[in-house]
Amino acid sequence: MPGILYIISAPSGSGKSTLVNELRSLVPYLEFSISYTTRAPRGSEQNGREYYFVSRREFEEMIRREEFLEHAEVFGNYYGTAKRFLREAEARGNDLLLDIDVQGAAQVKERAENSVSIFVLPPSRKDLERRLRNRSQSEASTSKGGGMSDAVIERRLLEAGKEIEKYSKYDYILVNNDLQEAVECLKAIVVSERKLRSGKALDDADQKMLGEARKCLQAAQAQSGKLQEILSSFSPAPSG
Ligand code: ADP
Ligand code: 5GP
Numbered sequence: 083m084p085g086i087l088y089i090i091s092a093p094s095g096s097g098k099s100t101l102v103n104e105l106r107s108l109v110p111y112l113e114f115s116i117s118y119t120t121r122a123p124r125g126s127e128q129n130g131r132e133y134y135f136v137s138r139r140e141f142e143e144m145i146r147r148e149e150f151l152e153h154a155e156v157f158g159n160y161y162g163t164a165k166r167f168l169r170e171a172e173a174r175g176n177d178l179l180l181d182i183d184v185q186g187a188a189q190v191k192e193r194a195e196n197s198v199s200i201f202v203l204p205p206s207r208k209d210l211e212r213r214l215r216n217r218s219q220s221e222a223s224t225s226k227g228g229g230m231s232d233a234v235i236e237r238r239l240l241e242a243g244k245e246i247e248k249y250s251k252y253d254y255i256l257v258n259n260d261l262q263e264a265v266e267c268l269k270a271i272v273v274s275e276r277k278l279r280s281g282k283a284l285d286d287a288d289q290k291m292l293g294e295a296r297k298c299l300q301a302a303q304a305q306s307g308k309l310q311e312i313l314s315s316f317s318p319a320p321s322g
Contacts, residue, residue: 085177086279087168087194088112088272089187089252092202093242094157095214097258099132101202102181104265109272111176115167118144121159125221152182152189157241161186177276184248191251198275200268200298201252205259206315210242211235243316254295255303257312270294 092098106114118134120141129135136144141160145153153162163180171178180190187199204210218230230238249255254271258264274295277288284292296302303309 087197089199113171152186154185199252200254
């Protein structure tokens with residue numbers, strides 16, 4: 083059976099990279115797909131670690147050679163997942179984690195039979211703005227600089243409002259409020275989906291994990307009221 087593709091999407095600044103980094107140290111047999119992008123490196127980012135940074139021409143050449151499983155234009159730059167990451171993870175018997183936007187997630191869901199999708203939400207628009215500003219400040223203080231301007235932050239917040247509307251297309255919704263709790267929940271989703279798909283019997287510890295994961299199922303979250311609160315924090319205030 084091919085490995086599981088875990089798709090994680092979130093509005094920029096929600097804490098997805100932080101969560102994914104934590105997860106990688108906790109769950110074995112899980113590889114991380116390093117995307118290609120035409121955007122410039124930020125802060126301490128390194129080519130081949132966070133992304134492969136390429137020119138538009140190189141990216142378009144890769145599209146022409148059909149090297150991408152999916153690709154999309156996000157904030158005016160190309161981003162794409164190379165098919166080779168999927169092939170390599172499969173050859174090693176590992177699962178693969180993709181950190182991609184809502185457009186890419188829709189393409190992968192259509193093309194891959196064995197995927198699990200997770201949408202990460204910030205606790206509110208205010209928290210998202212704070213996180214974007216904090217990250218921007220710490221990036222600006224690195225030797226390469228590269229913090230975001232107010233205009234870029236505003237654009238990301240506006241975009242976040244639109245992305246968040248796509249939450250219902252995902253299998254799981256994860257609210258990243260307390261980091262440790264969110265990491266535990268993400269781990270529970272990954273581990274219990276793996277166990278369920280293995281066809282093996284679940285022991286008590288597995289059942290506990292499954293219970294944790296199920297709290298984040300989209301349907302469970304949609305009924306919780308918390309989700310509506312988060313969504314409405316992104317809606318423009320009525321005028322007049
Ligand atoms: P993303 O990958 O979604 O764009 P990052 O992982 O870069 O977001 O996180 C954005 C900022 O928010 C970072 O400065 C990070 O340290 C901070 N952050 C992440 N998770 C939390 C959390 N649960 N509570 C407070 N701050 C957080
Ligand atoms: P950032 O520039 O903040 O690193 O990422 C901006 C957005 O691009 C995020 O929503 C991130 O998930 C998305 N992204 C990163 N890599 C890919 C990719 O390979 N494909 C797609 N479709 N989106 C990506």
